[in-house]
Amino acid sequence: MDVMRGLGERGDSTPLPGVENLMLHFTPYAEDWSKLPVIVSGEGCYVTDDKGNSYIDGLAGLFTTQVGHGRSELAEVAARQMKELGFFPNWSMHHPRSLELAARISEIAPGDLSSSFFVSSGSEAVETVIKLARQYHKANGEAERYKVISRRVAYHGTTMGALSVTGLPTFKAPFEPLLQGFYHVPNTQQDPEGAADAIEEAIEFGPPETVAAVILEPVQNAGGCLVPPPDYWSRVREICDRHGVLLVSDAVICAFGRLGEWFGIERFDVVPDMTSFAKGVTSGYLPMGGVVVNEKMSATLRENAPMFMHGSTFGGHPVSSAVAIENINIIEREGLLKNVHDLEGHFGDELRRMAADHPIVKEVRGMGFFWAVEVNPERGDGTPLKDEEYQKYFKGVVSRKLLEGGLICRFDDKEDPVIQFSPALVADKEILSKIAGITDDALTELERELGYKS
Numbered sequence: 001m002d003v004m005r006g007l008g009e010r011g012d013s014t015p016l017p018g019v020e021n022l023m024l025h026f027t028p029y030a031e032d033w034s035k036l037p038v039i040v041s042g043e044g045c046y047v048t049d050d051k052g053n054s055y056i057d058g059l060a061g062l063f064t065t066q067v068g069h070g071r072s073e074l075a076e077v078a079a080r081q082m083k084e085l086g087f088f089p090n091w092s093m094h095h096p097r098s099l100e101l102a103a104r105i106s107e108i109a110p111g112d113l114s115s116s117f118f119v120s121s122g123s124e125a126v127e128t129v130i131k132l133a134r135q136y137h138k139a140n141g142e143a144e145r146y147k148v149i150s151r152r153v154a155y156h157g158t159t160m161g162a163l164s165v166t167g168l169p170t171f172k173a174p175f176e177p178l179l180q181g182f183y184h185v186p187n188t189q190q191d192p193e194g195a196a197d198a199i200e201e202a203i204e205f206g207p208p209e210t211v212a213a214v215i216l217e218p219v220q221n222a223g224g225c226l227v228p229p230p231d232y233w234s235r236v237r238e239i240c241d242r243h244g245v246l247l248v249s250d251a252v253i254c255a256f257g258r259l260g261e262w263f264g265i266e267r268f269d270v271v272p273d274m275t276s277f278a279k280g281v282t283s284g285y286l287p288m289g290g291v292v293v294n295e296k297m298s299a300t301l302r303e304n305a306p307m308f309m310h311g312s313t314f315g316g317h318p319v320s321s322a323v324a325i326e327n328i329n330i331i332e333r334e335g336l337l338k339n340v341h342d343l344e345g346h347f348g349d350e351l352r353r354m355a356a357d358h359p360i361v362k363e364v365r366g367m368g369f370f371w372a373v374e375v376n377p378e379r380g381d382g383t384p385l386k387d388e389e390y391q392k393y394f395k396g397v398v399s400r401k402l403l404e405g406g407l408i409c410r411f412d413d414k415e416d417p418v419i420q421f422s423p424a425l426v427a428d429k430e431i432l433s434k435i436a437g438i439t440d441d442a443l444t445e446l447e448r449e450l451g452y453k454s
């Protein structure tokens with residue numbers, strides 16, 4: 001890896017062209033945007049910035065580049081498809097690639113999930129889930145079912161419907177009022193034993209005949225890789241069935257190998273009524289998202305509704321579809337699901353071994369290639385950090401040290417502070433150990449600054 005030069009400080013005073021013109025996503029105005037890294041290229045698990053610094057991409061872009069960066073196979077497939085048919089919509093007509101992709105997804109999706117609706121992002125996928133649930137119940141003669149239950153702290157996207165599902169008040173506050181009929185229950189970290197019962201209580205409070213769907217991630221991302229108790233999903237499945245409520249897995253992060261399975265939910269031995277997906281379906285080489293629904297839902301809609309009253313110009317885009325098919329082929333050809341299963345133990349062990357030397361670490365948790373290290377926001381003597389100190393030490397020291405060490409990952413504090421890892425599925429033992437090693441150095445520095453005894 002290259003020596004890290006001038007990281008986080010662009011060094012010269014030359015203004016970065018475009019920095020005044022580009023609005024970044026979820027990036028505080030208080031940060032100096034002209035000093036943020038400019039990532040220019042990528043290869044495998046690594047990316048390089050415009051100064052030649054190389055980093056392990058420990059977050060796979062944003063839980064996305066499953067097959068790693070720099071895949072010429074995907075570029076070639078995209079170029080071929082652009083030459084053959086660069087664009088055509090999925091409105092009232094077919095084109096071969098979205099047909100092939102839908103057929104492929106029905107082969108790999110769990111249980112009887114067999115009909116796909118394609119969109120261009122995870123938020124749109126969640127939006128589609130809400131509309132499918134509501135229209136399905138109307139088509140099924142239960143028009144009064146419209147309410148949606150999801151979990152506190154969970155992130156499900158930014159469009160107004162997906163944001164209404166999201167359980168993060170600060171993400172919603174600037175845009176209130178949001179949609180009606182969205183309820184949030186404790187997640188499995190907040191109440192491990194009672195979290196499934198809380199869903200039943202919310203349905204009963206509904207009352208049940210007004211509740212359309214429960215939407216949950218297989219492993220909740222926000223809050224830091226919240227792996228549910230082993231019986232959680234089967235209990236929720238049973239509760240939803242008993243009350244006639246649809247169970248939705250939002251697998252925007254967890255699908256396409258992140259947990260070592262095609263849709264993530266297989267790890268919990270449950271078949272939902274629908275699953276959303278996005279990100280990893282194309283490894284991010286082109287935007288795509290979608291929803292797969294079960295036979296009962298697609299049959300009811302076909303029989304009782306004039307059409308699914310929803311669509312978008314780019315849904316099922318031929319070039320995105322072609323890239324998705326090749327991405328799935330790569331995952332299969334290179335045995336990447338197996339790689340994740342084979343190495344998840346190593347990754348977890350490395351993180352736990354590293355954490356054992358750091359009293360500041362509260363918990364290491366995760367599954368597949370999706371892990372979080374939770375840290376205590378307090379000094380070595382147990383004093384809680386004030387907000388400015390927290391910003392200085394956690395955001396400042398940890399984020400800087402990780403980047404200087406050559407690791408891009410996420411320092412997240414939607415709930416308790418966590419460092420999150422989600423490398424490409426091609427990562428080998430060495431890369432996973434390096435991720436733990438760089439985190440080790442960052443935590444050593446943090447503990448030194450906060451007066452922990454070494």
Ligand SMILES: Cc1ncc(COP(=O)(O)O)c(C=O)c1O
Nearest residue numbers: 121122123155156157250252253
């Ligand atoms: C579980 C989940 N759902 C939905 C979304 C929204 O996806 P997008 O950013 O593609 O709109 C995300 C994004 O991270 C997500 O993690």
